[in-house]
Amino acid sequence: MIEITGLTVRFGGVTPLDGLTVTFDAGTCGLIGPNGAGKTTFFNVLSGFVRPVAGSVRAFGADLLAMPHYKRARWGLRRTFQTEQAIEELSVADNVALAHEHSRQGTRAKRSTDVLDALEFVGLEVGPDVKVGTLGARDRRLVEVARAVVGRPRVVLLDEPAAGLPDEETEHLGRVIRAIPEHTGALAVLVDHDMSLVSACCDTTVVLDFGKLIAAGPTAGVLRDENVVRAYLGTESVA
Amino acid sequence: MPSWQDFQPFIVAGLALGGVYALSGVGMVVLYRTTGVLNLAFGAVGAMGAFIAWSLINSLHWPSGIAYLVCVAFGAVVTLLYGVLFGPPLAGRDPLVKAAATLGLALILLGTMSWVWSDKARSMTLPTTDHGFEVGTVLINWTQIIALALGVLVTATTAVFLRRTGLGTAMRALANDREITAALGVPVRRVEAATWLVSGALAGVAGLLLSNLVGLDAATLTFLVISSLAATLIARLRSLVMTFVAGIVIGLVNAMVTPFFSISQYRDMAPFVLAIVALLFLSRHEQISFARRSE
Amino acid sequence: MRRLAITLALLLVVLLVLPPLLSSYWIDVLTAVAIYSVVALGLGLLMGRVGLVSLGQIAVLALGAWIAAKLDFATSIPFPVVLLLTGLITMVLGTLVGLPALRLSGLYLALITLMLAGAITVVLTATQFPNGGPGFLSHTESSFGSAAIRRPGIATSDPAYFRYTVIVAALMFALAWWHVRSRPGRAWAAIRQSEPAALAAGVNLTFYKLWAWALASFMTGVAGGLLASHVGKLYTIQFPTSDSITLLAVVLMGGIYSPWGAVVAGALMKLLPALLDSWGLPADLLIILFGVGVLQVLLTAPAGIAGQLPQDLARLGRAISGRVRRPPPTPQPPSPPARKGETVR
Numbered sequence: 019m020i021e022i023t024g025l026t027v028r029f030g031g032v033t034p035l036d037g038l039t040v041t042f043d044a045g046t047c048g049l050i051g052p053n054g055a056g057k058t059t060f061f062n063v064l065s066g067f068v069r070p071v072a073g074s075v076r077a078f079g080a081d082l083l084a085m086p087h088y089k090r091a092r093w094g095l096r097r098t099f100q101t102e103q104a105i106e107e108l109s110v111a112d113n114v115a116l117a118h119e120h121s122r123q124g125t126r127a128k129r130s131t132d133v134l135d136a137l138e139f140v141g142l143e144v145g146p147d148v149k150v151g152t153l154g155a156r157d158r159r160l161v162e163v164a165r166a167v168v169g170r171p172r173v174v175l176l177d178e179p180a181a182g183l184p185d186e187e188t189e190h191l192g193r194v195i196r197a198i199p200e201h202t203g204a205l206a207v208l209v210d211h212d213m214s215l216v217s218a219c220c221d222t223t224v225v226l227d228f229g230k231l232i233a234a235g236p237t238a239g240v241l242r243d244e245n246v247v248r249a250y251l252g253t254e255s256v257a
Numbered sequence: 258m259p260s261w262q263d264f265q266p267f268i269v270a271g272l273a274l275g276g277v278y279a280l281s282g283v284g285m286v287v288l289y290r291t292t293g294v295l296n297l298a299f300g301a302v303g304a305m306g307a308f309i310a311w312s313l314i315n316s317l318h319w320p321s322g323i324a325y326l327v328c329v330a331f332g333a334v335v336t337l338l339y340g341v342l343f344g345p346p347l348a349g350r351d352p353l354v355k356a357a358a359t360l361g362l363a364l365i366l367l368g369t370m371s372w373v374w375s376d377k378a379r380s381m382t383l384p385t386t387d388h389g390f391e392v393g394t395v396l397i398n399w400t401q402i403i404a405l406a407l408g409v410l411v412t413a414t415t416a417v418f419l420r421r422t423g424l425g426t427a428m429r430a431l432a433n434d435r436e437i438t439a440a441l442g443v444p445v446r447r448v449e450a451a452t453w454l455v456s457g458a459l460a461g462v463a464g465l466l467l468s469n470l471v472g473l474d475a476a477t478l479t480f481l482v483i484s485s486l487a488a489t490l491i492a493r494l495r496s497l498v499m500t501f502v503a504g505i506v507i508g509l510v511n512a513m514v515t516p517f518f519s520i521s522q523y524r525d526m527a528p529f530v531l532a533i534v535a536l537l538f539l540s541r542h543e544q545i546s547f548a549r550r551s552e
Numbered sequence: 553m554r555r556l557a558i559t560l561a562l563l564l565v566v567l568l569v570l571p572p573l574l575s576s577y578w579i580d581v582l583t584a585v586a587i588y589s590v591v592a593l594g595l596g597l598l599m600g601r602v603g604l605v606s607l608g609q610i611a612v613l614a615l616g617a618w619i620a621a622k623l624d625f626a627t628s629i630p631f632p633v634v635l636l637l638t639g640l641i642t643m644v645l646g647t648l649v650g651l652p653a654l655r656l657s658g659l660y661l662a663l664i665t666l667m668l669a670g671a672i673t674v675v676l677t678a679t680q681f682p683n684g685g686p687g688f689l690s691h692t693e694s695s696f697g698s699a700a701i702r703r704p705g706i707a708t709s710d711p712a713y714f715r716y717t718v719i720v721a722a723l724m725f726a727l728a729w730w731h732v733r734s735r736p737g738r739a740w741a742a743i744r745q746s747e748p749a750a751l752a753a754g755v756n757l758t759f760y761k762l763w764a765w766a767l768a769s770f771m772t773g774v775a776g777g778l779l780a781s782h783v784g785k786l787y788t789i790q791f792p793t794s795d796s797i798t799l800l801a802v803v804l805m806g807g808i809y810s811p812w813g814a815v816v817a818g819a820l821m822k823l824l825p826a827l828l829d830s831w832g833l834p835a836d837l838l839i840i841l842f843g844v845g846v847l848q849v850l851l852t853a854p855a856g857i858a859g860q861l862p863q864d865l866a867r868l869g870r871a872i873s874g875r876v877r878r879p880p881p882t883p884q885p886p887s888p889p890a891r892k893g894e895t896v897r
Contacts, residue, residue, distance in 0.1 A: 065752055091754030103749035107741045116742055118734055120754035165753060288686030295659065353605060353659040354850055357804075360797050361846030367794060409621060438814055480793050483670055522678035529671040538665050540655045 019043055020173065020205060025073030027229075029060055030226040035070065036229035045199045048207040048220035048237060051073065052250050056229040057209045061175050065097055066090055077173055077205075092121045094172030094204070096165070098179055104158045104165070106112075106151035110137065113150055114164045121169060136168035139201055140194050156187045163194060178210050192218045213241060215252040225249070259516035263394040267512040270470070273401035276408030276510025277466045280498040281485035282492070283412050284459035287419070289494050290432035291452040292344060296336070298363035301484030302457060303464020304475050305366050306331040308374050313383045313472060321384060329395040329461035335366075336457025337450060341462065344449060352416075363479065369551070370475040379473045386469055404466050411459065412501040428452055484511070487532035493539060507531060566718055571711035581826040583782050585713045586721045590775040590819030593728055593766035593811065596635040600808030601732065601740040602764045604654075605662040607796050608669025609772055614676055614791040616642045616776020621682040621786060625690045631704035635720065642773025643766045650765040654758060669796055673788070681786035700784035717778050724771050725811050735764055767888050768853050794839075801842035804849045 020042040027035040049057050055207045062068040064075065066087025075082040082090060096117060104113050136216045137146060142160045145152060150161055159179060166174050176195060180188040196219040198206045210216055216223060216237065223240045225233040229248040233240045240246060260453055279298060283341040289295045294300075306328035313324040313392045329419045339362050347355050389398035419425035427448045463485075488507055492499030514524035567891030571579060591613055597603045606612075620638040623629060629637070653664050658675035685692025692698055696733035707716040731737055739760040747757060780786060800818040820842070825835040 058714070067748060067751070087751050088754050088756045091752060097752040099749065099752075103746045103752075105742045105745050105749065107745065108738055112738050116738060116750075116753040116755070120739070120756070343847065343851070350850075351658055353662055356659055356662070356672045357605070358847055358850045360800065361850070364794075364797060364801055364843030364846065365727075365840050366843075368836045368841075368843060371839065372834050372836035443752075462663070476648060476792065476794060483666060486663065487667065490667075523674060526671050526674045529667040529674070532667045533671070536656060536660060536667070539650050540652075540660070 020075065020077045023074045023076075024061075025075065027056075027062065027063060027068055027070045035063070035073075038073070038226070038229065038231055040224050040231050040234055042205060042207060042224065043222060044205055045192070045222065046196055046208060046220045048223035049207055049209045049226065050211070050216060050223060050246075051226035051232075054228075055226040055249075058177060059229075060226070061097065061177055061207075061209065064090075064095065064173075064175060069253055076209050088120070089118065093120075094170060096167070096171045096204075097175040098159075098162045098166050098177060100178045100181060102155070102159050102162050104150045104153075104161045107149070109147045109149055110144055110153075110164075111143070111146035114163050114168050117165045118169045132169050133164075136164040137249040139167060139197070140164045141190060146150055150197075155202050156183055159183065159191070160194075163191070167198055167202050167204070171202055174198055174202070174204050174206040176206065176208045176210075179208070180210060180212055180215055188212065188215055189218075191215075195219045216239065230233070262394055263516045264513060265393065267391030267515050268509065269395055269397050269401055271509035271512030272505065273404040273508070274470055274512065275505035276405035277463050277470065278488050278508050279408035279501040280411040280459055281463045281482065281516040282488040282504045283408075283415050283497055284456045284463070285324045286492065286500050287415060287428065287486055288452055288456040289352075289489070291433075292340070292430045292449050293348075293352050293355055294340075294344065294359065295352065295486075295489075295494070296359050296456065296460075297482065297486070298359045299337075299365060299456075299463075299485065301363040301366040301370075301475075302332050302335055303462075303467065304478035305335075305370055305464075306461040306476065307348045307381060307464040307468040307473060308370055308379075308475070311379060311468075312374075314381070316503045325358070325383075325465055328465050328512055329458050332461025332464065333454050333458040336460060337444050337454045340453030341450060344453070345432060345446070356389040367475060367479055374475070376475075381468050381473050383465070383469045400466065400469050407466070408461065408501065408504065412497050416497050424448065424451060450539060483506075484528040485518060487528035487535075491535040503531075503535075563565045563722055564716070567715050570712055576710050578826075579710050579714050581823055583710070583717050584779075584822040585815075585818045586714075586717045587775050587778050587782065587818075588780075588799075588821050589815045590721050590724045591772050591799065592806065592817035592821070593724060593814035594771040594775075595740075595799060595803045596806075596808045596811075596814050596817070597728055597731075597771075598764055598768050599803065600813075601737065601744065602761060603766065604761065605658075605742040605800070606665040606768070607662050607800065608672070609768075609799055610667035610793075610796040611672040611676075611768060612642065612646065612772045612792050613779065614788070615645065615672060616773035617780040617786055617791075618676065618681055618776075619773065620777035620780040621701050622690055624780070625699075627683050631640040631702070631781070635774055639770040639774040642776065643770040646769025646773075647762060647766045648764050650806050654761050654765065659794045666796075667700040669793070673791070673793060676791070677788050680788065683785060698785070701786070703781045713782065718781065720774065720778060724774060725814075728767070728771070728811060731767060736760060740764060798839065798842055802844045805842065805845040 022038055022042075023042050025035050025038040027033070034054075036056075038056070038060070049060070051057055059068060062081065063070050066085075070083070076223060077095070080093060082093075084096070085093060105116070108116070111130075111133050114136055115129055118129050118132055134146065140160045140163050142157060142164060144157055150158060153161070163176070163179065166176070179195070180191050183191065192215050195208060198204060208216065208219055220237050222235060223233075223237040224231065225240055225243070225246045232245045232249060233243045281303075285296055285299055309331055310321075310324040310328040313319040313327060314321055315386060319327075339359075341356055343362075347358055383400050385399035385403055387398070389396055389401075391397070419429055427438070427443045428451075430441070430443060431448055434443065464478060467481060471477060471481065484507055485504065488500050488503035491503035510527040510531070511524055514527060515521050570582070574582070591609055595606060595609050598606055616638050619641050620634055623634045623637060627634075649668060653661060653668075656664055664799060679689050680691045682690030683701075684690065687769060703713055707713045732740075739750065739755045740755060742755055743757060743760060751757060783790065798821060799817075802817040803813070803818060806815070806817035820838075824838055826833050828838060
C-alpha cells in the first residue's frame with residue numbers, strides 16, 4: 019500500500035502537484051489524467067528526481083521521501099521510463115542484473131536464477147548475452163520491464179510502457195503487467211493513455227487533473243465518472 | 258605589512274589587468290549565451306593577432322596603427338571562420354563538446370605560433386605605454402588607462418546593446434532558445450556570425466593589451482584566458498556586470514598579493530582559487546543531469 | 553581469448569626483442585610512451601566509461617611525480633612500495649578533490665579541473681620538485697646538494713627500467729580491464745547513457761563516479777612515480793599547461809573506448825614528436841595536427857582511431873568473405889526455456 023498525503027510540487031511558477039492525497043492499494047493500479055495532469059511528476063517524486071515542497075509518501079510503512087534516491091531502488095522501488103532506458107552497451111542479462119546487483123539481494127548464483135526468471139516472466143525470447151543495442155523497440159522495452167521486476171521489488175512504476183508499440187505487443191505487455199503483483203508480491207502503478215490497456219490491467223484507477231485527485235476507485239466506474247470525462251474531453255457531453 | 262605607497266603601483270597594474278579580464282570575459286559570456294560555445298581559444302586568438310602585429314611592425318615595418326588594426330581584424334576573422342565552419346555542425350551537442358572543439362582551434366593556433374615565431378623573447382610596446390602621468394607617487398601609463406577604460410566601456414556598451422538594439426535582442430532570444438528563435442524568423446546564422454565576429458575582435462584587442470601589460474609569449478597569453486574564464490565562471494556565465502566586477506577583483510587580488518613577499522610566489526593562484534570557490538558555492542545543490550535522454 | 557593471446561605476444565616482443573635493438577635515445581622515448589599511455593588510460597576511462605572530462609591530468613601527473621620524489625628522498629622504502637604509495641596518496645588527494653567537484657557535471661567539471669590544475673601548477677612552480685635538498689620541500693637550487701631520484705635495484709639501467717615500466721604499465725591496463733568487466737564497469741555504462749535509469753536501478757551515482765575518479769588518480773599517480781625515476785631530475789617545465797590540452801587531444805584521437813586507444817595516445821604524444829625530430833621536421837606541426845584531430849574526432853568519429861579501425865577491418869572482412877547479415881528470426885510461440893542451466897554473469 020502507498021499512502022500519499024498532501025503532496026505538493028512547485029517550480030518556476032508552475033504547480034504540477036497540488037496537495038495530492040491518495041492511497042494505492044494492492045495489485046495493479048492505474049494512474050491516468052490528461053496531459054500535464056502531473057502523472058510523470060508524481061513518478062519523479064517517488065523516484066527522487068524531484069523534491070516536493072510539502073507532503074509525505076509512505077509505502078509499506080516506510081517513509082520514502084526520507085531515503086536518498088538510489089536507496090529507494092534498493093528498498094524495492096523500480097521504474098520504467100516513457101522513452102525506454104535500457105542500457106545499450108550492456109547485455110540483456112547485465113541490464114536486468116543491474117537492479118539486482120545494486121540491491122544487495124543475495125549471491126551471484128541467486129542473481130542469475132532471478133534474472134532468468136524475470137526474463138521468462140516478461141516473455142523475452144532473446145538470449146541473455148545479447149547486447150541490448152542490437153535489439154528492437156519491443157525487446158528493449160521488455161528488458162526494461164524485466165529489470166523492474168527482477169528479485170523482490172515492492173513498488174513497480176510503469177510510465178507509458180506501451181508507447182509506440184503495435185497492438186499485439188501492447189496486449190502481451192498488458193498480460194505481463196497484470197501478472198506482476200501475483201508473481202512478485204509488489205504493487206504496480208501504471209500510467210498510460212491507452213484506456214483499453216488500463217482497463218485490462220488495473221483493478222483500481224486514480225485520476226489526476228491539474229495536480230489534484232479527481233477520482234479514484236474500481237477502474238470501470240472511474241472511466242465512466244463524469245468528472246473524468248469532463249477533464250479529458252471538456253464540458254461537452256459525449257454519447 | 259607593506260605600506261599604502263607600496264600597494265599603489267600594484268593597484269594600478271591590477272586595475273589595468275582586471276579591465277582586460279573584464280572585456281575578455283564579456284566577449285566570452287556573450288558568445289556563450291548566444292551560441293552555447295565557451296571559446297577556450299580566446300586567448301590563443303589574441304596571442305596570434307599580437308604576434309602578427311609584431312611581425313608587421315618589426316619585420317615589414319608597417320605603421321603601428323595599421324598593425325594593431327590587423328591584429329583586431331585577425332581576431333575577428335579567425336573567430337568568425339571558426340564559428341561559421343564548426344558552429345552549425347556542433348550546434349546540437351553538449352556545451353562540453355563545443356568547448357572541447359575550441360581547444361582544437363587553440364592547439365592549431367599554438368602550434369602555428371610555435372612554428373612560425375618559436376620561443377624567442379619578444380616584446381611589443383604600444384605607444385601609449387611610453388606616455389603616462391603621475392598620481393601621487395605612482396606612475397600610470399596610458400595603456401593601463403585604456404585597458405581599464407575599455408573594460409568599462411565594453412561592458413556598458415554590450416549591456417546597452419543587448420537591451421536596446423534589434424541585433425542585441427536577437428542575441429538574447431538565441432541565448433534563450435535557438436529553435437524557437439529560428440521559428441520566429443530571426444536569421445539565426447547571421448546573428449551568430451555577428452556574435453562570433455565581435456567576440457573575436459575583442460579577443461584581438463585583449464591580446465594586444467595583454468602583450469603589453471604582461472608580455473609577448475604564446476603560452477602565457479594563451480593561458481591567461483583562464484583568468485578571464487575565472488571571471489565568467491564567478492558570474493555564472495550570465496551577468497555582464499558580475500563578469501566585469503569579477504574581472505577587476507581577480508586582477509586586483511592577483512596584483513596586490515605581490516608586495517607580500519612570503520606568499521607573492523602564489524599570487525597567480527588567485528584567479529583559480531576564486532573560480533573554484535565560486536563554482537563549488539554555486540553547485541551546493543545537487544543536480545541530476547537529464548542531459549542525455551530525458552523523459 | 554584470442555585478443556588476450558595477441559596482447560601477451562606483443563607484450564613479450566616489446567619486453568624481449570625491442571631493448572637490444574634500439575639505441576638509448578629510443579629506449580628513452582619508448583619508456584615515455586609507456587608512462588604517458590597509463591596517463592591516457594586514466595583519462596580515457598573517465599571520458600569513455602563515465603563521461604567525465606578532466607583538463608588537469610598532467611597536473612596530477614606532476615603531483616604524483618612530486619610525491620614519489622619526496623618519498624624517495626625522505627625514506628628508503630623499496631621502489632615498488634614507493635610506486636604503490638604514490639598511487640594511493642594521489643588517489644586519496646584525487647578523491648578529496650572529487651567529492652565536492654563531482655557535484656558539477658559536463659563543462660563545469662572540466663573547467664574546475666582546469667582551475668585546479670592551474671592552482672597546482674602555480675604551487676609546484678613555487679615549491680619546485682624534491683631533489684635531495686633540506687626541509688619538507690626537499691629542494692635545493694645548488695647542484696652540489698641535489699641528487700637524482702633512484703630507480704629500483706633490479707632495473708637501474710635504461711633498458712632494464714624500460715622493461716620495468718612496461719610491466720607496471722601492463723599491470724595498470726589489467727587493473728582497468730578488470731574494472732570495466734565487473735560491477736563498476738556496468739554501473740559506469742549505465743551512468744554514461746542515462747543517469748536517471750542508473751539511479752532507478754539503484755546505482756549510487758556519486759560513489760561510482762568517485763570510484764572512476766579515484767582509479768584515474770591512482771593510475772596517474774603511479775605514472776608520475778615511474779616518470780620521476782625515469783627522468784631522475786624533475787622540473788616544472790616538463791609539465792606545461794599545454795600538455796593537458798595535448799593529452800585530451802591524443803586521447804580523443806586514439807579512442808576513448810578501447811585500451812589500445814591509450815597506447816595510441818601515448819605514442820602520439822611521445823613517439824611522434826621524437827620521430828619528427830629525427831627526420832628534421834618541426835614538432836610544432838604535430839600540435840597543429842592534434843588540433844585538427846580534436847575537431848575531426850568531435851565532428852565525426854567519437855570512437856577515435858582505435859574504435860574506427862576494428863569496425864573498418866570487420867567490414868572489410870565481411871566484404872571479403874561475402875557474408876550477408878540475416879534479419880533476426882521472428883519470435884516463436886513460447887516454449888520451455890532450454891537455458892535454465894546456463895550460467896549468467
